[in-house]
Amino acid sequence: MNDNQLRDQAVYNFFRELDRSFFLDPQMKDYAAYDRALPIGFGQTISQPTLVIQMTMAIDLDKNCRVLEIGTGSGYQTAFLAEFAGEVFSIERIKELSQQAWERLKELGYMNVHFKIGDGSVGWLEFAPYDRIIVAAGAGNVPDELLKQLKPGGKMLAPIGEKGYQELILFIKDLYGNISSESLGRVTFVEFKGKYGW
Numbered sequence: 001m002n003d004n005q006l007r008d009q010a011v012y013n014f015f016r017e018l019d020r021s022f023f024l025d026p027q028m029k030d031y032a033a034y035d036r037a038l039p040i041g042f043g044q045t046i047s048q049p050t051l052v053i054q055m056t057m058a059i060d061l062d063k064n065c066r067v068l069e070i071g072t073g074s075g076y077q078t079a080f081l082a083e084f085a086g087e088v089f090s091i092e093r094i095k096e097l098s099q100q101a102w103e104r105l106k107e108l109g110y111m112n113v114h115f116k117i118g119d120g121s122v123g124w125l126e127f128a129p130y131d132r133i134i135v136a137a138g139a140g141n142v143p144d145e146l147l148k149q150l151k152p153g154g155k156m157l158a159p160i161g162e163k164g165y166q167e168l169i170l171f172i173k174d175l176y177g178n179i180s181s182e183s184l185g186r187v188t189f190v191e192f193k194g195k196y197g198w
Contacts, residue, residue: 007084011056014083015049023074023104037188042094044190046074047136051187056080058170058184059132059155066127068149070120070192071136075101081134082110089113089127091120093193121194123149130154137192138166152177159189 001009021032023046028038037045047055055077061067061084072078072092078101081088090113092098098117105113116124120135121143128149135143135158142160150156152175159166168184191197 007060007062008057011053011080011084014080015053018076018079020046020049020076022108023076023079040074040097042097044073044094044097046076047189052077052080054184055134055157055168056084058168059134059157061085061132065131067132067134068124068128068130068146069134069136070123070146072098072101072115073136075104077134077136078105078113079108079110082113085112085132087112087114089116089124089130091116091118091124093117093119119194121145121192121196125149132156133158135159135192136189138163138187138189139192139196141196142169142171143192143196147171147173147179157184159187163191164188 021029035048035050037048040046063086065085066087067081067085069090072090078090095117098115102115123146129151131151131154133146133150133156138159150173152173154173156171160169161167166187168187169181171181173179
């Protein structure tokens with residue numbers, strides 16, 4: 001297998017090892033094996049496993065990557081980032097969700113995740129630039145502030161569109177700062193609050 005195939009296989013192996021029910025409230029744990037988004041409270045959801053796998057693979061992580069995550073949520077996607085990246089900076093606007101995710105990731109032994117409660121639309125300028133940025137909320141338009149915090153040669157993944165329908169867009173910044181993009185398919189996320197919401 002080539003490097004990409006080995007990396008993808010490692011993501012699949014990690015998915016099989018990681019108990020999704022660990023990231024769910026007690027009343028939802030019985031549904032953990034379903035490949036669907038599930039509620040985690042506060043009007044937020046945990047993404048379906050196949051989408052988390054797709055997004056993790058799409059941004060080509062390695063242990064040299066510093067990743068900015070917008071929307072910590074349950075911490076499920078964060079666990080994938082923490083496993084395959086060097087350092088993760090995760091922003092969540094809902095304090096209770098951020099605290100729960102911190103406790104879960106700590107229990108799993110991940111010490112390479114930094115948590116922040118706040119408005120993800122402005123990113124986390126203090127630690128920019130980032131090698132990878134992943135957005136777990138649907139934006140009405142391209143979040144330019146985040147692209148500015150992306151390192152040349154970096155990749156950003158974000159759902160762009162309208163309520164109930166977005167395209168998962170992979171943005172690639174070349175070494176000269178030029179941005180190209182491609183759609184990875186249709187998705188449905190909760191709203192990106194702040195200036196990039198609907």
